[in-house]
Amino acid sequence: MEKTLKMLAKEAKTRMKKGFWQKCEEELDSKRSHAREQGINESKMERYFQEKVGAAIKGDTPDEFYLRVRDMLLSEGEVSDAIGRLTDMELYNSLNYSERQRYTLELSEKYLRALERFKKEYEFELKGKKAD
Numbered sequence: 001m002e003k004t005l006k007m008l009a010k011e012a013k014t015r016m017k018k019g020f021w022q023k024c025e026e027e028l029d030s031k032r033s034h035a036r037e038q039g040i041n042e043s044k045m046e047r048y049f050q051e052k053v054g055a056a057i058k059g060d061t062p063d064e065f066y067l068r069v070r071d072m073l074l075s076e077g078e079v080s081d082a083i084g085r086l087t088d089m090e091l092y093n094s095l096n097y098s099e100r101q102r103y104t105l106e107l108s109e110k111y112l113r114a115l116e117r118f119k120k121e122y123e124f125e126l127k128g129k130k131a132d
Helices: 005-017 020-038 042-058 064-076 082-086 089-093 097-131
Strands: none
Touching (some): 005 020, 020 042, 042 097, 064 082, 064 097, 082 097
16 A cells, blocks of 8 residues: 555654654664774764664565575574575476576575675674674
């Protein structure tokens, strides 16, 4: 369902009333301090934070594939057979040769996007939590 301008305005007003932006500012200040302490580039951290807030406003949730990749990376790190581990073998076995090639390529692209996202999250969120 596409949201109307009126619905978007109402959501924005609710965020303001509930102190959403004040909380964001406080969290950003905290993350800036943490970035300074850890020697992390503050402008990179701020761009990541902006993306995260934008996703929260849109109501984006992590997809199942990303969660599988994140769990694999947290438990085992980057592994040489990541694509094989992420392959849906039932689906893969039902495809012909060219479809298998396309499926593997698409899976590789999705994995690389998920890996990039994980590295950003790890740098700005997960690594700091492990140090605490």
